[in-house]
Amino acid sequence: MGILRKEFYPDVAALGGLGAAMQEAARLRGCDIGPVYSVSDVVRIETARGVVSIDLAAEERLFLAGIHIPGFTWAIGSTDDLGLLVEAVAAWREGMAIDEFETRFEFVRLDEFTRALESGEPTSLQWSDLLSSDFYRGQWNLLRRIHADERLRGFFPTVTHGAVRLRVDPLDGASRQVLVEELDGERYEVMRVGAPEATWVEVSAGDLISYLRAGLNER
Template identity: 70%
Template sequence: MDLYPDVAAAGGLGAAMAAVAERRRCDIGPVASAAVPVRIGTDRGVVSVGLAAEERLFLIGIHTPGFTWALGSTDDLGRAVEAVAAWRAGVPLVDFEGAFEFMELDEFAPALEAGNPAPLQWSRLLSSDFHADQRSLLNRIHEDDRLRLLFPTITHGVVRLRVDAMDGGSRQFLVRELPGMRYEVMTVGAETDWLEVSAADLIAHLRGLQGEEQE
């Protein structure tokens, strides 16, 4: 612990953070003194604080299932504690980023804070050369004003449409393109196999699945 004499003197990272928080009058919530990295729950995910091995750095990550809000590091434990407290207090992202220059927000974070990440994701996929083979299908789905509200991802050439961008367990629909302007659709988790759908029926079929989710 040569790089972290303050942490060693306090008896661990959690205890050191708690002591700094008390001195600086920061509310970081309950901290388990023995665990490294330290993990602190907030209304916007879990904040983790760990220790770098090669140099004095407190490594900070802010995560929710399937998404990382921000990553950063600082050699100042006090600043790390202040960042944890600010995030836990719900400081708006623009203010958080301005106050803690060592934290880098994910580009989706502002859209998620606003509650509408789908437009940014559609824009990324539609402009990506990597997904050029799926562009026709993506355009077809995106042209529908209801279906573009779904959050799209692509895995192994299959388009996945998720009802809730932040909930990996929310209802999801898979769409893959077949030769001859045909498609196959499947609802994730349903006791059904792939269903072949014609190009003419694709949008209506997906809208029907979306409507089932909304009922």
């Protein structure tokens, strides 16, 4: 931890880092935040509703809270009170309802995607966001082709370096998944991520849907 951060976080510095400081604050508050994974000044805590990430602001005392699922990390709020923060982490981990959570922890702001994650229905919202965002205009044709298939639209989509990724479980980065990239509208390259000796395979437009279904164990 740098000199500047020690000035803002003497309690964290005294305990040797954010992970240890959060565990001690949780102990003092009687909270269960579960196992803490710490890399540098960033802490991650696994929950059934995504991984909670905590970072330190550099220019003032603020603990920055976010939610992470494979392919996404988004901010949900910040506070200068470490004790309040660990109470919020414990409540989120225990499954406190979102409306109650926002009422109890006023520093938190949960967006539509977080609510969809809570209800177990993030996939349809993710499709809607990708198909309406100009940022992904270059992938719209491919996204629309995939989304038109009733089975494939049930998989969680993300865009990675221009390729569309379909994953069976939005919360599990190791679940079955494929990457597909459009070459020219009639030819595509597909990779079955995690398969033995995974490599890009060229697939025609006519075979694309069946190939993706097979890669995701769908027939």
